[in-house]
Amino acid sequence: MVNTAREANNADVSSVPIKLGVENLSIHYGNETALEGVSFDIRENEIFGIIGPANAGKTSFLKAINRMDLFNPDMRVEGNLSFSGHDISKVRNVYGLRRRIGVVFPLPVGLPLSVYDNVALAPRLAGLKDKAELNVIVERCLTRAALWDEVKDRLNSLGSMLSGGQQQRLTIARALSQEPELLMLDEFSIAVDPVTTMRIEEVLKELKSEMTIILVTNLVQQARRLADRTAFFLEGKCLDVAVTEDLFTGEVTDQRTRDYVEGRFG
Amino acid sequence: MFEATQTNLKNLRRQNISRGLLGGMTAILILPVILIMGTLIYKGAPVMSFEFLFANPTNGMTEGGIFPALLGTILLVIVALLASVPLGVAAAIYLSEYAPDNWFTRAINLAIINLAGVPSIVHALFGLGAFVIFFRFGTSILAASLTLAIMTLPVVIVATRESLQAVPMAFREACWNMGATRWQTIRRIVLPNAVTGILTGVILEVSRTAGETAPIMFTGAVFFLPFLPQGVFDQTMALSLHLFVVSTQVPEMPEAVPYGVALVLICLVLLMNSVSIALRMYLRGKKKW
Numbered sequence: 001m002v003n004t005a006r007e008a009n010n011a012d013v014s015s016v017p018i019k020l021g022v023e024n025l026s027i028h029y030g031n032e033t034a035l036e037g038v039s040f041d042i043r044e045n046e047i048f049g050i051i052g053p054a055n056a057g058k059t060s061f062l063k064a065i066n067r068m069d070l071f072n073p074d075m076r077v078e079g080n081l082s083f084s085g086h087d088i089s090k091v092r093n094v095y096g097l098r099r100r101i102g103v104v105f106p107l108p109v110g111l112p113l114s115v116y117d118n119v120a121l122a123p124r125l126a127g128l129k130d131k132a133e134l135n136v137i138v139e140r141c142l143t144r145a146a147l148w149d150e151v152k153d154r155l156n157s158l159g160s161m162l163s164g165g166q167q168q169r170l171t172i173a174r175a176l177s178q179e180p181e182l183l184m185l186d187e188f189s190i191a192v193d194p195v196t197t198m199r200i201e202e203v204l205k206e207l208k209s210e211m212t213i214i215l216v217t218n219l220v221q222q223a224r225r226l227a228d229r230t231a232f233f234l235e236g237k238c239l240d241v242a243v244t245e246d247l248f249t250g251e252v253t254d255q256r257t258r259d260y261v262e263g264r265f266g
Numbered sequence: 267m268f269e270a271t272q273t274n275l276k277n278l279r280r281q282n283i284s285r286g287l288l289g290g291m292t293a294i295l296i297l298p299v300i301l302i303m304g305t306l307i308y309k310g311a312p313v314m315s316f317e318f319l320f321a322n323p324t325n326g327m328t329e330g331g332i333f334p335a336l337l338g339t340i341l342l343v344i345v346a347l348l349a350s351v352p353l354g355v356a357a358a359i360y361l362s363e364y365a366p367d368n369w370f371t372r373a374i375n376l377a378i379i380n381l382a383g384v385p386s387i388v389h390a391l392f393g394l395g396a397f398v399i400f401f402r403f404g405t406s407i408l409a410a411s412l413t414l415a416i417m418t419l420p421v422v423i424v425a426t427r428e429s430l431q432a433v434p435m436a437f438r439e440a441c442w443n444m445g446a447t448r449w450q451t452i453r454r455i456v457l458p459n460a461v462t463g464i465l466t467g468v469i470l471e472v473s474r475t476a477g478e479t480a481p482i483m484f485t486g487a488v489f490f491l492p493f494l495p496q497g498v499f500d501q502t503m504a505l506s507l508h509l510f511v512v513s514t515q516v517p518e519m520p521e522a523v524p525y526g527v528a529l530v531l532i533c534l535v536l537l538m539n540s541v542s543i544a545l546r547m548y549l550r551g552k553k554k555w
Contacts, residue, residue, distance in 0.1 A: 066443055073367070099445030109440040112459050121454070122444045171440075178444055 016043040018085070019182060019212040020065065025079035027060045029072075034060040037079075038238040040231060047204065047213045049227025049244060051220055051260070056233035058216045059105075062184045065214075066101050067094045084181070099126060102175030106187035108167035110159035111174075115142075115151050118159040118170055122178040137177055144207070145173035146199040164191040172200065176207075183207065184214045189222065201226055220261050224248055232257040306532060310525035318526060327490060327512055328519055332527055334494055338407075338487065338502035339534065343476050345411035345498060346418065351468055353415070354422030361423070362430040363452050382420035386480040389417045393485040408498040410486025414475045421471040429463030430456060462549040466542045473538035477531060479506040489515070505531045 020042040027035040035057035042048045050058050060075075067088060069075040081088045083097065091097045099122070111118050119138045128134060138155070142148040147169040151162070159170050168191045175183060185204075189197040204213060204226060217223050223230045223244060230244040232254075239254040240247060252258050270278070321331030365371040393413025403409040433456050441451040479487075487504040489511050495502040505527060513524040 068439070068443070071439060071442065095445045095447055097445075098443060103443050107436070109436045111437055111440060111455060113455075121441075121446075125444060125446050125450055125454075174440075174444070 016045070018042070019044045019083070020214075021080070021082040021085075023080040023082075025061070025064065025077070025081060027057065027064055027069075028076045028078070029060075029074045033236055035064075035233075036236045038233075040238065040241045042212060042214065044212055045208055045210075046228040047208055047215055047226050049223035049230035050214065050216045050233055051218070051223050051230060052233035053260070055235070057236045058233050059186055061233070062103060062186055062214065062216060065182075065184065066098055066103055067091075070094065099178055100181045102178050102180035102183045104168075104171050104175050104183075104185045104188050106190045108164060108171045108191055110162055110167040110170050112158060112160045114156045115159045115162070115170065116155040119173050119177050122174060126178075141173040141176040142170075144176055144203045145169040146196050146203065147173055165193060165196065168192050169196070169200070180211055182212045182214065184216070186216045187218055188215075189217070189219065197222075220263070232260060234260070303532070306525055306529040309522060310527075310529035313520070313522040313526035314529070319530065322492075323490070327508075327516055328523065332505070332508060332530065334491055335503040335505045335508040335527070336530060336534070337494060339476050339505040339531070341407055341495065341502060342411050342414060342482060342486070342504060343472065343538075345407060346414035346475055347468075347472055349412055350415035350418045350422050350472070354419050354468075355426050355464060357419075358423045358426035358430065359452065359457075362427045363448060363456065378420045378423055381416075382424070384417075386417060386478055389413055390481045390484050392416070393481060398485055404499065405484070405488070405501050406486050406499045407495055407502050408486070410482040410502075410504075411498075413481045413485045414478060417478070417481055418472050418475055422468050425467030425471055426460075426464045429460040429467060432463060433459045462545070466546040466549075469538055469542035469545070473535050473542070476535050476538070477506050479504075479510055483507055483510075505534070 018041045022041065023039050025035060025038045026033065038057075038061070050061065052058055063069065063075070064077045065081060065083070065088070069077050077089070083091075083100070088097060111121065113121065116138055119141050120134045123134060123137055128137075139148060139152075142151060147166060150166060151157075151170075159167065162170060168188065172185075172188060188200065192200065201222070204215070207213065215223065215227055227244045229241060230247050231241040232239050232247070234256060240252050240257040242250075242252065246252070247257065248261055318331045319336065320333050322333060323335075324330035361371065361374065365374075390413060393409060393416070397403045397409035397412050398405055401409075403412075437455050437459075438451050441455050442448075446454070482504055486501055487507045488501045489503075489507070491501060491503050509524060509527045509531060512519050512527055
């Protein structure tokens with residue numbers, strides 16, 4: 001199964017450098033296994049979709065990439081994850097690694113700072129002080145997250161007091177403010193209305209030229225619209241990795257993948 | 267359609283009984299407060315005057331005022347705060363934000379709880395041994411305040427730790443995920459949002475030390491001084507000890523004086539508490555999530 005996934009990988013994009021190499025990755029929480037023996041490569045400047053039902057290990061996968069196992073003593077990561085060719089388990093400066101990776105989790109977190117400071121936080125953490133530069137970054141990121149028009153007149157109000165959907169877009173803007181090489185979105189549209197979701201999806205397509213994007217989504221059609229390639233996770237295993245259209249129309253290695261994308265699951 | 271059934275009636279009856287019972291308990295609780303304050307004001311009011319607050323005691327403390335004791339108590343509390351707040355807050359930040367969850371951290375936490383349970387007279391003897399004799403501070407404001415500081419350290423640590431833990435974990439993780447170090451996260455997100463809780467908690471807890479007698483009577487507070495303290499190495503009078511003295515040690519003391527001293531002491535504590543409560547109310551209005 002792993003082998004077929006590999007072949008699907010290689011068939012299409014083998015000339016593009018690997019951004020994130022995943023080799024035999026397993027994730028455990030105490031005695032629970034969240035992810036088991038997952039292997040594939042994510043190429044530079046692609047949108048890589050991950051679909052699958054709840055409890056498939058999608059979020060754990062993202063956590064491992066950002067070294068969030070360090071926050072949780074229960075979480076154990078085995079196998080090999082390489083970021084631009086560097087084994088991330090051996091990266092000593094995890095802060096530098098995380099700065100290159102933007103993450104958006106499904107529950108929006110507006111930090112208890114002003115809208116402006118929320119977006120300016122990451123550049124400031126990295127040492128940027130110049131007011132004019134910060135202004136540019138804040139406006140650009142909020143615009144890309146489709147939030148600028150709604151908040152431009154109240155940049156000083158609290159980010160944590162925005163509505164759920166706005167906080168979600170604020171979180172996206174914050175992730176973008178890191179100017180990440182890899183952007184990981186976990187169910188970003190969960191609290192966002194369909195129109196705004198479409199606007200953000202358009203932005204993601206543009207961002208593809210600047211960064212690699214991993215898009216975890218429950219909406220199979222969203223993966224179909226956006227992702228170049230898509231992986232299907234089920235119960236901690238990666239059953240298929242394929243060019244997205246193939247996953248929907250062509251040959252898939254596992255019948256369960258077909259059932260899932262066609263909504264005949266369970 | 268809306269007729270009450272047997273069960274509805276039973277539930278309603280129970281509801282009334284429990285409300286009455288719980289309300290009654292609350293009333294019993296505030297009764298002592300009213301009685302104490304009433305008695306103190308009734309019996310202490312006659313001696314209250316500008317002179318009582320701001321003059322030296324005269325004639326074997328039966329006349330004059332209590333200024334040296336009032337000033338002494340304020341000084342003792344301030345110096346104690348200066349010692350216990352930086353130490354306690356720093357320790358609490360470490361315990362809450364850095365310390366790994368292992369047996370050693372748990373042992374430290376246990377030690378802190380035990381420290382809070384040590385009787386004040388034991389603290390007094392420790393202060394006498396450590397600060398007065400070993401560090402050669404003599405019986406002084408410094409020694410007495412440090413003894414008070416050691417005594418309040420556990421509550422400062424617990425109050426601070428609780429304020430820090432009240433800042434949602436999600437804020438920290440969001441910050442870490444951006445590549446912030448722990449200190450950057452503490453400095454920019456955790457502390458600014460915990461500082462109000464820390465302040466109010468600390469003031470509330472430390473104001474209680476104003477009334478402590480045992481820890482200061484061997485370490486720095488004296489029965490009577492004809493002059494005001496000039497520095498932290500001087501001895502001082504204190505309201506709590508003064509209250510003890512005028513109540514039991516001086517013959518032919520006018521009855522109103524002890525009540526007056528007690529009233530001043532209680533008002534001082536209430537004043538500090540109300541500062542804390544006002545601060546809390548002001549800051550609650552600015553809650554950020």
